[in-house]
Amino acid sequence: MFGYYLHLALRSFKRNKALTALMVLAIALGIGACMTTLTVFHVLSGDPIPGRSGNLYYVQLDPQSMRGYQPGEEPSAQLTRFDAEELLREHRGDQQALMTSGSVSVTPERAGLVPFLSDSRYASADFFPMFDVPFLYGNGWSAKEDAAHARVTVISKSLNQRLFNGANSVGKTLRLDQSDFTIVGVLDDWKPTPAFYDMNQDTFGDREDVFLPFSTSRDLQMTRGGSLDCWNDPHDDPTGLNAPCVWIQYWVQLDTPAKAQAYRDYLTNYSEQQRKAGRYERPTNIRLRKVMEWLTFNKVVPSDVVLQLWLGFGFLLVCLVNTVGLLLAKFLRRSGEIGVRRALGASRMDIFKQCLVEAGMIGLAGGIVGLGLSLLGLWAVRMQPASYAKLAHLDLGMLLTTFVLAVAASLLAGLLPAWSAMQVTPAIQLKSQ
Structure with missing residues (x-):
């Protein structure tokens, strides 16, 4: 019919x-x-990262002073350097990464190219495996190189094409901010949309071309970008270890709900310890959001x-x-x-x-x-x-x-x-x- x-x-x-x-x-x-x-x-x-977004969590603590405090308000969107490095050192997640954005000067060795500025990301070693970043050549650096403040770098596929005509550049030297870095990896095409890992940048724009260890970036005092919020006078260095400023993003991978609950308890205990030590003034106020929850909260x-x-x-x-x-x-x-x-x-x-x-x-x-x-x-x-x-x-x-x-x-x-x-x-x- x-x-x-x-x-x-x-x-x-x-x-x-x-x-x-x-x-x-x-x-x-x-x-x-x-x-x-x-x-x-x-x-x-x-x-932006299907298959893994349910196990990735964004960490928030509340280290600010009591000035302007309102009960129940949202904690800081980023961490202080002290807290980020302490959480990284205690290593309570399956994987974890601290990071921030920046800008570096690239001096090419290739004839005909003049020095130029490139967007960069200063991160710890787990950034690459945790976010399932694909590599065309080589791989990321290790936690040992983080601890050694090694001068190593990972570059994007587009930057590799620009500097080395797309050839395998692993092991070659790249001059960044007047310092020599060894290239250990070249990314394949990678552009998670939106750029969930850092909501302080254009989440739909171009991604960074240069990645290097956070510890090395602080040694060389490389230019940082993104948001920085201080509640007391940081004196001459708002990015110092004990500066009263939040400016670092922190992500942790927790593979089971039980681990996620244990990590929440850990953050609560950590906040209580910092308050007893006099670093925190406000009552304990932590957040642990999955990727999609974090995007929804930020109205991306x-x-x-x-x-x-x-x-x-x-x-x-x-x-x-x-x-x-x-x-x-x-x-x-x-x-x-x-x-x-x-x-x-x-x-x-x-x-x-x-x-x-x-x-x-x-x-x-x-x-x-x-x-x-x-x-x-x-x-x-x-x-x-x-x-x-x-x-x-x-x-x-x-x-x-x-x-x-x-x-x-x-x-x-x-x-x-x-x-x-x-x-x-x-x-x-x-x-x-």
Whole structure:
């Protein structure tokens, strides 16, 4: 019967080409607007490290003074250097990494290249395995090299291409801030979106090109970036070991819920110890959030993207209302035909199914046209100056969603018209013929 319903739908389309075109256009416009905004939202709100995000936690402590204290408020978003190095030394997680952003001067040995500044990340050794960072050549440094303040570095694939024409540069020397570093690894393509590990930077922009041990960066007093918040006078060095300033991000990997609970208890005990020692003044206030919880807390998806998403669905709803009216007009105009079918033995449910198949066909055609409009809309998004704009691409999942949403929307729009059509009384229609 489904094939027969398709045949009837195609005949109906040919008889009412203008009305059919209007309905297809209405569905297509709604799907185009909705899928453009939904795709952008999907890209920006996705899991940046699937498979591992459930075991990675961001650590927050509250080392600030009582000045301006309000009970129940959120603790500092970053750690002091003392706390970060102490947690790293006590090593209570499966893996853990402290880090901060910075900027270094790169002096190329390659002829024709002049020195330039490059974004950098100062981190501890577990950064690479914990975040599942892929390597093209070599690997990251070890905890022993962290402790030895070794002058080693890992560079990005793009920087390796720029400096060494993409060749294996492991073991070569790279001059950073007037100091020589040995390259131990070259990253493969790696761009988690958003950059969850540091919410103090452009989370949708370019990633760092140079990675080196945090301990080495402090020895050489390399330029740091990102946010720094001090509650007392740090004197001449806000990044010193005992400076009353928070500026370091700290992540820990905990592979089971039991380990996560044990680590929360550990942070609570650590805070109590620091308060007894006189370093902390405020009551114990710790947070331990998973990756997706941390992104949600920081409202990583721009508010204008959320607004556009609601507007897209609103426009689709308007288009569906118009489609309902057009389908009602189309089906009721065929009351005589429906009455004849009923008189020849078709049940009300047969009429209902026939009308829904026709509505689904309109939705499918609208989805095809809407896909083209979505691609055009995403192209327009990529032309915008926002840092996330270049990420607006339709993946396979969203491609399938386009057609599923189009057909589902048209079927929903067809329910009322199909129900009205199935109420047609055959006797009255036959008498009027």
